[in-house]
Amino acid sequence: MASTSDIRDKLRRKHRALRASLERRRDDTQEVTGGEEEEVAETLRRSLRTQRQRRRKKLLEKMNADESWVEEEVAGAVVEEDGTVQVFHRDERSDDAAELGAVASPSGRPPRELPPLPTPKENTMERRMREKLKAARSKAESLLLQEEPASRLQALRERDTRTRFDREAGVEPRPRRDDASPPLAGRATLRDAVRRVGMDAQTETGLPTAEESYNFFTFNFDPEPEEKHHPRQHKKREQDKGEEPGEDEEERQQDEEEEEEEERGDEGGEDLFLIEQSDKDFVEVKRAEYVGYYERVQRERELFFVPSTRTVPASRKLPENMQPRFLEDEGLYVGERPVVSRTNENIMENRILRQDQDKKWFGDDGRVIVLPDPIKESPTRPPLFHMEGELDPALQTVYRKAVRAKNTSRYITGAGDAQGDFQLDVDVSGLIFSHHPLFSREHVLGARLAQLYDQYLSKQQKNLTGLLTDKLNGLRNTIRNMLELHAGQGLSQATQHRIAEYTQEIRYTRQMRDASQEKDRILMKSIVKVWKELKALREFQRFTNTPYKLYLRREEVDRDFDEQQHKAEIQAEVAELQAEAEEHYEKMMSDYRRMHEEWKRWRRKQKALKTKKKKRRQTSLEEDEEEESEEELGEEPPRPEQPQEPDPEAVEQQVREKAARIRRKPGEAVLVPELTASCSVTPSDQCPRAEFARRQDVSKRSLFIKVLYNGKVVSRTDSRSLSADFRVHFGQIFNLKIVNWPESIELQVFETVGTSTTQMADVFIPIPEASILTGRAPSEEVEFSSDQRVMFNHEGVGSGVPFSFESDGSNRLTLLTSGKVSCCVSWAVGEDNVPLAPPIAHPTGAIHSGIRQMDAIACIGASGVNDMKKLRKWAADSRLDPNDPNNASVMQLLSMVSGGEENVPDYFRLEQLQEEFNFVPDEELDKSRRFRLLRLRSQEVGEFRNYKNVPALEREVSDKVFQEYEKRLREREIVDTKDHLDAHRALVAKYLQKVRESVINRFLIAKHHFLLSDLVVEEEVPTIGGPGTGVLGLNLFKLAEPKRPLKPRRKERKKVSAQNLSDGDIKLLLNVIRAYDLPVRKPQSSKPPATSKPGRSFTEPFPAAQSSHSTIQGSDWPMNQVLIRPFVEVTFQRTVLQTSTAEGPNPCWNEELLLSFTAPNGDYSTSSLQSVKDEVFINVFDEVVHDVSKGERDWNGFHACVEKHWLGSVKIPFSTIYLQSRIDGTFKVEMPPVLLGYSKERGLVSEGGYDAIRSLSEGAFITLFITIEPQLVPGETIREKMKDVKFESQEDERLLLASQFFERDAAQHFPARPCLTTVIDINGKSVFVTRYIRPLNPPQELLDLAPNASQEATELVARYVALIPSLPDTVSFAGVCDLWSTCDQFLTLLAGDEEEHAVLLCNYFLAMGKKAWLIIGTAIPEGHSAYVLTYEQNRYVIWNPSSGQYYGQYDTFCPLQAVGCLINADNVWFNLQMYDAPARMSFDVSKSKFWKPFFSRAFSHPGLSSVQPEELVYQRTDKAAAAELQDRIEKILREKIMEWRPRHPTRWNRYCTSTLRHFLPKLERSGGHDVAEEHRLELQSLLGDYRISGFPLHMPFSEIRPIIEAVYSTGVHNVEASNVEFALAAYVHPYPNNVLSVWIYLASLIRTR
């Protein structure tokens, strides 16, 4: 009890504090806002009060209704709990109020929760109630005081829960409050609301209504929380249900208590508001609450019920003493139970068992009663029958068969998937010959007549003359009308302008009309003429061959009218012409007057001048002449001639003449020709023999037409015999189901005579547009002709043969076979009227089209819409005559498209509101550099193909990035001659660029075709044994190998695919082993400049130099001394590395150089690596050390100057290294033909076997080993990939198949040997290789140079071919494949790779009457390459086409390493011999044991025609251009050399230069042979005082860049001696067809005195 009172006290205090704070707050706000605030607070208070009143009222009612004993209890234990509730409630409200104070103060809005309803009535009510309450309370209190123990006991007696209640509340009041209060509070308000319903009615009476009281007893006041809190109580209740009403009562009591508590708080409310209290009482600082886990679990265990997952025994689920029944066993139908897991079921059962009426959930079998599984086995859906008929066409489905996806969208781009078939209908209806070899003369005339008549008819139909006449009349009328309208009045400017325009128009129309009239008349005349001739011929030969008969119908005309018209016409014309002439005259006159005026003025001046002069002369004779000349006037203007007055007579005369010429005379009948075929043809038996023979011949002939689609024969017509009128009717329709995109449709006309068939002509038919469908397409007549020469000995006139109609054979005429095929090609229409045509706008760029036709705009994309506006504009500008039949189609189109003005339909926009919601306009998107860069990169535009790291910010993308690209775009068409020095080369470069682009596009498909090995890179599984692959087994053997074998071999390394590489990963490994036969220095023949020098001029670092130096100096040194100190310098991608210096002409370095490699743009993909154009330059230098000239030497030390003299170089393109993966061999060092200061000395030291071999060949050699570290997987060329992707080809299917088989067979047996049967031409089509071989004439000039000596001529030709610059295909067509161009293409392009060179050379040799073959093989350094083999004087000679060198079969230094196959015009032979090195094999192709021919007896040569032209046409080269080029090269090189020596002055020795220039042509003439000696001597004698080192460079000309590059690599400019002088001369020798041979002579001179 004490506790309760304590709590109550506490509550009260709190209440008070709250009020105080509220009050204070009010005060605070009052200060700020004044009276308004007060009002708010007042209303607040009032409303609070009213609410309480309401409750109180209810309480009173209840009190009235109940017995007073209730209150006793109320005062007891229950109060405590409710008290807490009340506190919370209050708290909340105060919070509200506080909030109100804070929030509402600025606005002064009344709070929504507390509606102000203070009415006077209520006030009285309140008072009354308070009184009542007071009374009640006093009563209760007294009762409480008196009877408390008793009531308590009573309560205890009644229910034992009470104790628990007490204890609980006592033990832990705080947590409970926290837990339970919110819902309770919520409930309280809810209840309030419920009660309020009936409130207004009750207020007056103070009595509950019937409804209220009913509610009171029946309303269920949320018993759940109680249940939760008191599970035990529940159980009890379950056991004893009779207690329930009591429980309810308790509930009610609680409620009442609550109300009362409230009331009690309110009691002291009025005065508490006034007490000031601090904030601290209002706000309480609490600790963050935390309930320990264990505690929480404990508590939760009390609160929650967790059903167990254990199986419930059946006995518990069934009523006692019952056995479970299984209905299914008893034969009753039980539906299938839905699948529920056992655990879940157990949980459910356990839970149900806790519930009351637990048993009702269980069935007889002891399981939970369930409905059978509701899910149906098959889906059902009510069919929509009523909509069946009118299904939207878009919704319609089409049944597609399951098909093998063989062709889908592979051939026809943009065809989409499974679009079905496309079908072309080719209707070949017939053939009419306009000339045929079997035409007789009469036929020729007849055909001509028919042709003329056709012309006449078509002209008649157009009726151009009539139209123009009408127009003319119309125009005249218009002018007349205008003039009449404005008669007298002055014409306005516009009208005048219009009249002038009309006059102009009239003039033009008249001319047109006259022309057309003239034509008509001429046509008519010629028809009549031909007809007359025909008649004459018939009479002459006395038989009729053709059924043509011409009738001339005369149409009489009204003479008078006609005459009148004629006259009028002439008059009008005359008038017009006169007016015109008048006008002209006027103009001329005005001109004349002006001129005349001028002339007069001049004359006057002249006169004045003269008089002046005279005077002057008279006055002072010594007048200087200067003035006179000043006074002199300009030249005398020509005296204008007066124009002639127009002569009306003449004009009229003219008009009349013309009319007589072109028009029929007035009154003359109109002639209308009519051609009929009514004339009877003379029967054959009445004809002369010749004619009879002809007719016989005609009847023997029959014709048929082959239909070719994309160059392949698809079908042919039946053969029909030629009728006597030379018409053939076929009337056949071919339905072509196509999978390839149509490229050409061709009809070949064949003629059969007896058994032999000849092709007469090809007719190419345009591919129809997709809108042309069968049934609607008009039949077209396509003309054809053939240039065959046919001659007969009968009446037939033949074709291509001159014949004449005249008996004397004059006036000869040559006619070629020609005719017309009438045919019609159109797209077929399917069964359901669907055109079987491919989509119209097939996109060009994309190749694979998954689901393309989805873009709405693209779908609409009508092709011509955009042009329509332009068309209109053009039509308006050019003032098309709408009446002109020529313009009919245009006008119709225009009228159809545009209903009115400028109503050209635009797109129907799907996104109409797009504009309004745009973030940015389009322009800004376009402007964005970053986006542009991204897009260009994704389009794989050359410059940006592998652009990495596009910046994230716009500003980081500079405009510079695009400069190059834009420049290229701009200059695509402009030919830049600056870079190329030669317009032709520039053009070629452009052309090559274009070809490359188109080829690359063409091969994109192939590029997207991946092989398994491209995608799956699998390590080889180590196996034991196995042929070749047994890695493990071999390795086991390797263990036993000696660690350092005597002859080490290079091991195969692991290959790395080039994907995940970055800069610096790839190194180029270059092993320079040794060199042979380098030239040696020649002692200066002039006196050694200072013999006293040795000894002091050389320094310590070069101990060996001493001897070498002395070699130079002392000419008396024996020859076997060191004559040269060569070293090798390797240049690759701006890195220069060099070996150490060795000695002697046969040095051995054996050094390894490591060069790093960077790919362009950091792109290490295969295609990119293949296209790397860089070359490895391997230069051999001689290190010459000599001292500095005396003057500069000082005493502190010795100065030596190291000079390097270039001896020769080897160039190896990186692409070769990449493709070969390693290059190992001995290469010939390219040396200049003349090396000043050096001579080729045969080493006297015998080196055993080498010597013998070396003597066979000239020049120096170097042994190299080059590879890439790590080893890269060379990308296969596309051709290898394309083995199963067939190229388009015009070859016969059978041939292709055979070639495929041949190649596969070859690859199977000798995988390393290249075998080539089909190659790809420049158009990307595969062509059989033998078609490239055909004898072709070499330039006559070359043959003239060496008329007799066959050997010389051969070499010359080879040299010519070698002079055509070489450009490997792999570089130019990166990642694409080998393309073979024909010889004329090659000569036009002037660039090609080894194959083209070889083909050309081979063809030249064939033309020169040699036996020549093309060798396809492997060579160093080119890799797969083509050489030429000739058979001369019982031995085979191998020619390197790109260098012009030739080797004997047994030459060891022949770069050709392996021979794969031989090709000539007739056959291809594949090498079946054991060895493929040329020295070890036989070239006798007739031996089938050694060579496997492609065409054998089983498969004979089908007579393939060559793709090469019949002969090559050479253009003479412009000598002047060559001279100009020579000057430019020299100038550029000079500048470059000076540029490369920025710190030294570069002096040019003019004398030497001119001497050198003099030598160069000699060198060219001799081909660089055998001039060295005399040459040197000559030079030496000239320049005795100088030490010269120099050499001529020779190269074919392609661009200036390689020349500069070559000059740079020689390092001549690096001479640092101060007194050095240079000499440079260039010479360009032109060969036919712009092939240029460039010589550069470079020398450095050092004065020795």
Added chain:
Amino acid sequence: MAELHIIGQILGARGFPQNSVFCKWGIHAGGAWRLLSGSREGQTQIDAPQAGEMAYWSHPIDLHYTTKGLQGWPKLHLQVLHQDSFGRCQLYGYGYCHIPSSAGHHRLQCVTWCPEGSWQEQLTQSFVGGGPQLRSPDLIYSGADRYRLQTVAMGMVELELTVILRHFDRHGVEC
């Protein structure tokens, strides 16, 4: 100038009558959208899973769009096709889903459906394969009256997409 990156993969498909399926996909975006890089359509390989029901393609999708408006947010449409043991292809389902508009990683499941033919067609289909296909495949995502189509629910295509948005906030779009 807002940008949208879609990076992810078509993971695979499950729930189709046969497992060996492949998928043709495409992305459809409104007129305001411009593709900067990436391919907007493609086709996966055929996966014939030997174990498990799911056919995995793991087909990469990498697209970079820029847009000047929000209309026509990209949608991904799919066609699942089945290749049978004879190497013949037939349609198994159409489906489409929106590219998520919030940044981050998303795992999407795109359900597919297939038009149901008449009973004759069904009979044919069950014996010789093939099946009805839409005449105009753009109905997949622009379905106006699609409810009138008799369709069968087919399997589900799983996608994993990561969406990166850029500068949308500049234009007042909160994603």
